[in-house]
Structures are given as C-alpha cells and as structure tokens.
Amino acid sequence: MGQKEYLKNQQREVLQNCGLINPENIREYIARDGYQAMGRVLTSCQPQDVIEQIKKSGLRGRGGGGFPTGRKWEYAARAVNEDKYIICNGDEGDPGAFMDRSVMEGDPHAVLEGMVIAGYAIGAHRGYIYVRAEYPVAVERMELAIKQARELGLVGKNIFSSGFDFDIEVRLGAGAFVCGEETAMLNSIAGKRGEPRPRPPFPAVAGLFHKPTVINNVETLANVGRIFLKGPEYFAGIGTEKSKGTKVFALAGKINNTGLIEVPMGVTLRSIIFDIGGGIQKGRKFKAVLIGGPSGGCIPEDHLDAPIDYDSLLKLGAMMGSGGLIVMDESDCMVDIAKFFLEFTQDESCGKCTPCRVGTKRMHEILQRITIGEGKEEDISLLKRLAEDIRKSSLCGLGQTAPNPVLSTLRFFEEEYLAHIRDKHCPAGVCSRLVRFEIIPEKCTACSICARICPVEAISGEPKKPPYFIHQGICIKCGACQAKCPFSAIAKI
Amino acid sequence: MTMCNSCQQDAEEKYAELKKVLTKYHNDPESLIVALHEAQLIFGYLPRDVQIHIAEALNVPISEVYGVVTFYSLFSTVPKGRNKITVCMGTACYVKGAGDILEALKENLKIDVGETTEDGVFTLESARCVGACSLAPVVMVNGEVHSEFTAQDIPELIRGYRAAQDPAEKRSDLH
Numbered sequence: 151m152g153q154k155e156y157l158k159n160q161q162r163e164v165l166q167n168c169g170l171i172n173p174e175n176i177r178e179y180i181a182r183d184g185y186q187a188m189g190r191v192l193t194s195c196q197p198q199d200v201i202e203q204i205k206k207s208g209l210r211g212r213g214g215g216g217f218p219t220g221r222k223w224e225y226a227a228r229a230v231n232e233d234k235y236i237i238c239n240g241d242e243g244d245p246g247a248f249m250d251r252s253v254m255e256g257d258p259h260a261v262l263e264g265m266v267i268a269g270y271a272i273g274a275h276r277g278y279i280y281v282r283a284e285y286p287v288a289v290e291r292m293e294l295a296i297k298q299a300r301e302l303g304l305v306g307k308n309i310f311s312s313g314f315d316f317d318i319e320v321r322l323g324a325g326a327f328v329c330g331e332e333t334a335m336l337n338s339i340a341g342k343r344g345e346p347r348p349r350p351p352f353p354a355v356a357g358l359f360h361k362p363t364v365i366n367n368v369e370t371l372a373n374v375g376r377i378f379l380k381g382p383e384y385f386a387g388i389g390t391e392k393s394k395g396t397k398v399f400a401l402a403g404k405i406n407n408t409g410l411i412e413v414p415m416g417v418t419l420r421s422i423i424f425d426i427g428g429g430i431q432k433g434r435k436f437k438a439v440l441i442g443g444p445s446g447g448c449i450p451e452d453h454l455d456a457p458i459d460y461d462s463l464l465k466l467g468a469m470m471g472s473g474g475l476i477v478m479d480e481s482d483c484m485v486d487i488a489k490f491f492l493e494f495t496q497d498e499s500c501g502k503c504t505p506c507r508v509g510t511k512r513m514h515e516i517l518q519r520i521t522i523g524e525g526k527e528e529d530i531s532l533l534k535r536l537a538e539d540i541r542k543s544s545l546c547g548l549g550q551t552a553p554n555p556v557l558s559t560l561r562f563f564e565e566e567y568l569a570h571i572r573d574k575h576c577p578a579g580v581c582s583r584l585v586r587f588e589i590i591p592e593k594c595t596a597c598s599i600c601a602r603i604c605p606v607e608a609i610s611g612e613p614k615k616p617p618y619f620i621h622q623g624i625c626i627k628c629g630a631c632q633a634k635c636p637f638s639a640i641a642k643i
Numbered sequence: 644m645t646m647c648n649s650c651q652q653d654a655e656e657k658y659a660e661l662k663k664v665l666t667k668y669h670n671d672p673e674s675l676i677v678a679l680h681e682a683q684l685i686f687g688y689l690p691r692d693v694q695i696h697i698a699e700a701l702n703v704p705i706s707e708v709y710g711v712v713t714f715y716s717l718f719s720t721v722p723k724g725r726n727k728i729t730v731c732m733g734t735a736c737y738v739k740g741a742g743d744i745l746e747a748l749k750e751n752l753k754i755d756v757g758e759t760t761e762d763g764v765f766t767l768e769s770a771r772c773v774g775a776c777s778l779a780p781v782v783m784v785n786g787e788v789h790s791e792f793t794a795q796d797i798p799e800l801i802r803g804y805r806a807a808q809d810p811a812e813k814r815s816d817l818h
Binding site for chain 2: 244245286321324325339343345401403474482500
C-alpha cells in the first residue's frame with residue numbers, strides 16, 4: 151500500500167501537531183501558532199462573541215452525542231454564579247477508541263488552549279481534566295503541559311494581561327467506564343462513587359459542586375483553538391450540512407492499516423475501510439464495522455456508502471460515539487460480538503438503576519444461552535422487548551444505549567441469530583459449542599496424531615487406513631486435533 | 644500475626660509516608676480518590692487499616708471510603724503480585740483472539756482473573772481497553788506493552804519474569 155493512498159483521503163486538523171511537535175515542549179506548540187487564538191480571544195473578544203463564533207462554526211461534541219458546543223456554552227454562560235467550571239472529558243473508555251489519548255499525549259496544549267477559551271466564554275475560572283488512570287502517559291503530559299503553560303503565564307492569573315484568571319488541574323479516574331457519563335464524572339471528580347444522577351438539572355445549570363459546568367470532550371476542545379485561528383467559516387466549510395469539521399477515528403480490527411485517521415465529516419465508511427484502511431486482512435470478506443463502541447452498532451456492507459455524520463449514523467442504528475471503528479470479517483460471529491458488548495456494559499453498570507443493572511444481565515444471559523445452543527425462537531422477541539425497556543427507562547447514557555449492539559446486530563444479522571437458535575450452528579465458527587470438527591477424508595493420512603491428542607478419545611480409526619473419524623457425540627470441540635494435524639485435514643464447520 | 648523486624652520497619656515506613664500524603668488532603672473529602680491512588684502506590688493495595696487512616700484524615704465516613712474503593716476497579720483490597728499481567732479485552736483485541744490468550748494464561752498460571760499466584764510473583768488481570776488497538780492483541784506486564792501477542796508467547800514471557808526474580812528480594816517478600 152502506498153503512503154499516498156493512506157493520506158490522500160485524510161485531512162489533519164485536530165491531529166495537525168500530533169507526531170510533529172515535541173508535546174513536552176510548549177515552545178514547539180507556540181511555534182506552530184499555538185496560543186495565538188487564545189491571545190486574540192482574551193484580549194479582543196467579548197465572551198458573547200466567542201460563543202457566537204463557535205455557534206457559527208457548527209462544532210458539535212465529539213464525545214458521542216453530538217450536542218452543539220456553542221449552545222452548551224451559551225446555557226452555562228447565562229447561568230448566574232460566581233463559580234463555574236470547565237471539565238475536559240478524557241475518560242475515553244470505549245474499547246477500541248484511542249483518539250483522545252493520542253491528542254492528550256501528542257498535543258496537550260491544544261486541549262489547554264481550548265479549555266481556557268471555553269472558560270473565558272462562560273465565565274469560569276477553574277478547569278479540570280478528567281483522565282482515566284489507564285492512560286499514565288496522557289496524565290503525565292497533561293500535567294507537564296499545565297506546568298509549562300503556568301510558567302509562561304498562559305494559564306493562571308491575569309492571562310495575557312486581560313484580567314482573566316483560569317487555572318487547570320488534572321483529576322484521575324480509577325477504572326470505571328460509567329465515569330465517562332457526565333453526571334457520573336461530576337461525582338467522581340468530587341471524590342465520590344461515579345454514579346450518575348437524573349438530568350435535569352443539567353450540568354450547565356448545576357454541575358460540579360452544584361455550580362454551572364461545561365463538560366467537553368478532548369477532541370471537541372482541541373478543535374476550539376483552530377476554529378479561532380482559521381475562522382469559523384473555514385471550519386464550517388469542512389464536512390456536511392449538519393456535521394461540520396473533521397473527525398478522528400481509531401481504525402482497528404481485521405483491517406490492513408490500523409491506527410488513527412482524521413477525515414472530513416461526510417466521507418463514506420467504504421472509503422475509510424478500503425481506501426485508507428487498505429481493505430480486510432488476509433483477503434477475507436468484509437462483514438461489518440462496529441462504530442461507537444458499546445453504545446453504538448454495526449454497519450454491514452450494504453450501508454457502507456452512507457456518509458459518516460452524526461445524523462446518518464443514528465438513522466442506521468449506530469452512533470458516532472467517540473470514534474472507534476472496529477472492522478470485522480467473515481470469521482467474526484455477530485451474536486458473540488453482541489454478547490461481548492453486553493458483558494461489558496453489564497459489568498460496567500454502576501448498579502444504581504434497575505433497568506440497566508438487571509436488564510443488561512438478563513439480556514446477557516439470553517445471549518449466552520443462544521451461543522451455547524440453548525436458545526429458543528422466542529428469545530429474539532424477548533431480546534427486542536427488553537432492549538426497548540432498558541433504552542427507555544435507564545437513568546443515564548450507559549443504560550440507555552447498552553442494548554444498541556444487540557438491536558443493531560439483530561437488525562442486520564437476524565439470520566445469524568436464527569442459525570444459532572434453529573440450526574444450533576454458528577456460521578462464523580466462533581461459538582465453540584456450535585461448531586463441528588470433521589476430518590477431510592481426501593487429506594487424512596491416518597497418521598493417528600489426532601486420535602492421540604484428543605483428550606476425550608472422540609477420534610477413532612486404524613493407523614495407515616484413512617480416514618479417521620470424529621464421534622460428534624463425544625467431541626468437546628476443544629480444537630486440539632485441528633491445531634495438531636500436520637496435514638490440515640481437520641475442518642471446523 | 645507477628646512480623647519480623649524488617650517487615651515491622653517496612654510497615655512503619657509505609658505508614659509514615661501515608662501520613663505525609665494525608666496531611667496534604669486533611670479535611671478534604673473531595674480528594675478521596677487522589678488520596679486512595681497515592682496510598683495504593685505506597686502499599687500496593689488498600690487494606691482496611693489504610694482505609695481507616697484515610698477516612699479519619701479526610702473526614703469521610705469509613706463506609707463511604709469503602710464504597711469508593713469497591714466501586715472503582717483499579718483499587719484493590721487484597722495484595723497484588725509483584726508482576727501484573729494485564730490482558731486487554733477491548734473489542735479490537737477481543738476479535739483478534741484476546742479471549743484465548745486470557746484462557747491460556749489462566750491455565751499456565753493456574754489462577755483466575757484478579758487472582759495472584761501462590762508465590763506472589765504474578766497477578767492476572769483483564770483490562771477494558773488500554774488504547775493500543777492498532778497493536779492488537781495486547782498483553783501488558785507491569786505497564787509494558789507486548790503487542791500482537793499470541794498464546795505461544797506465554798511460556799517465554801512467564802519464564803522471563805520468573806528468571807528476573809532476584810532471590811534476595813524473594814526472601815524479604817515471604818510473608
């Protein structure tokens with residue numbers, strides 16, 4: 151694959167400095183026009199203008215939901231209170247996503263600059279960066295960046311002699327996925343259990359320590375400085391009608407080129423996977439791409455030409471999420487993947503509200519049942535009903551979106567569920583109880599290795615008189631015979 | 644339980660260090676998670692006694708401290724092995740066979756996830772996602788990433804860390 155094709159369809163805005171500057175030296179960021187936008191905003195713009203410009207740019211939250219950033223800031227700016235807060239959400243917990251980590255590690259000052267501008271816009275004087283403890287390098291770099299910015303007077307008292315004070319502190323998570331939910335994060339920053347609370351009141355009115363608070367994602371904030379540097383019109387000129395700018399995606403899974411990519415909103419998944427990603431590994435067939443992590447869904451081949459933006463993804467039953475893209479090929483079982491995500495959300499459910507705590511557990515049990523061949527036909531409608539109830543009645547985003555992977559796989563791959571339930575067969579050959587190992591007679595040389603390796607003596611035959619035979623009733627489907635056969639004469643069906 | 648002199652001294656040093664940390668957060672309930680992180684760095688885990696010290700210093704009920712400790716998966720109330728093996732079970736690693744790697748490690752070390760081997764050399768853990776998806780599947784040992792890991796790599800990995808175990812250090816840890 152040529153480097154050219156990999157880069158041709160990309161547009162580096164948020165990642166413009168990542169990998170190019172030394173993130174541990176503030177002067178390298180400044181040399182790339184860093185903090186220029188902040189200086190201009192603080193010395194020559196009114197807070198209301200700042201919000202207007204962000205609104206004009208069309209920037210929407212990059213953490214998942216896609217709420218318009220300008221409106222969020224406006225709500226908090228209107229709230230009357232001496233103390234307000236800006237929180238940068240760096241609790242990137244979606245498995246398969248590492249965009250925010252790369253920005254925090256590769257361009258930490260862009261995040262700080264965005265936070266100071268946000269603070270100025272809403273009238274906050276204090277900011278917190280909440281980083282998950284699993285990202286020690288990000289924590290270190292953010293802390294160093296704050297220290298260096300403070301030394302140069304870019305964070306702290308009277309920034310750029312504007313009379314505006316803003317200080318920033320890093321707060322660590324401690325391994326709880328739910329803390330990425332904003333109200334749970336507020337509790338966690340205050341040193342409590344990260345359990346969400348009902349909204350309203352929204353954080354913009356009563357957030358951290360019950361004061362007006364704006365919570366923005368890392369990537370959202372990293373866009374802010376650039377919007378002021380190049381103008382809101384420039385930013386609004388990128389992307390689609392309702393989704394502006396670029397989006398960073400983390401490409402992973404069964405794809406040739408894995409890694410971080412940045413593309414204008416509106417490109418198609420097909421272009422991401424086949425042009426930038428270089429197609430599927432080992433020449434296998436594409437099956438689906440997972441987008442949005444445990445809250446998102448899967449998109450099959452038929453819909454690969456849909457443009458990637460907030461609204462069209464929602465229409466397909468997926469969501470932008472934070473931007474993790476995991477590509478799956480024909481050897482991946484969609485029921486198993488749905489089960490994997492349910493196991494995740496069920497384990498990460500904080501337990502506060504019943505629909506999420508108990509509902510996800512029941513859904514997981516049903517999926518478990520299906521993958522071991524004990525599924526019943528009515529399980530599908532039961533799953534759908536449960537999913538609907540959990541979606542409607544859960545307290546926070548974690549519970550409300552937990553059924554998405556199941557609903558989405560059911561929508562596009564119902565026949566795969568039915569194969570598990572009716573035929574007791576896993577077409578992808580993943581669910582070990584639902585596969586069969588069989589000897590290919592033409593390849594078998596009757597060397598007897600398989601019969602000797604089999605832990606339950608399920609293989610019989612006479613040496614030098616092929617073929618050998620696997621007794622399906624005895625076989626425990628451990629796969630040991632297949633792994634050891636020197637002639638690749640054992641097939642998993 | 645009686646302790647030998649060197650362990651007694653060791654424990655005293657750790658509590659002295661904890662005391663230093665806690666003076667920073669005196670009467671500051673909002674710093675509970677930060678304090679717990681720092682205490683865990685000193686002790687390796689958060690025994691009941693340490694939780695009580697923290698509760699008193701920060702002026703938080705012990706029940707709340709315990710509630711927070713048990714809520715977050717990174718806090719542990721039991722001692723951990725000297726080497727922490729973490730298998731990433733994020734989606735990207737999972738579709739590339741992390742589940743099999745975890746099973747093979749369980750079998751090799753004869754422990755379950757979250758447990759520590761009898762000799763205290765290894766603790767086996769699984770992580771949600773370490774954010775190294777393009778290197779999947781990933782196994783981390785003491786924070787060091789082993790990329791594109793396979794079950795075949797396990798014996799060598801285990802042997803390497805066991806061999807690195809200094810015999811003198813081993814003796815001082817036998818309690």
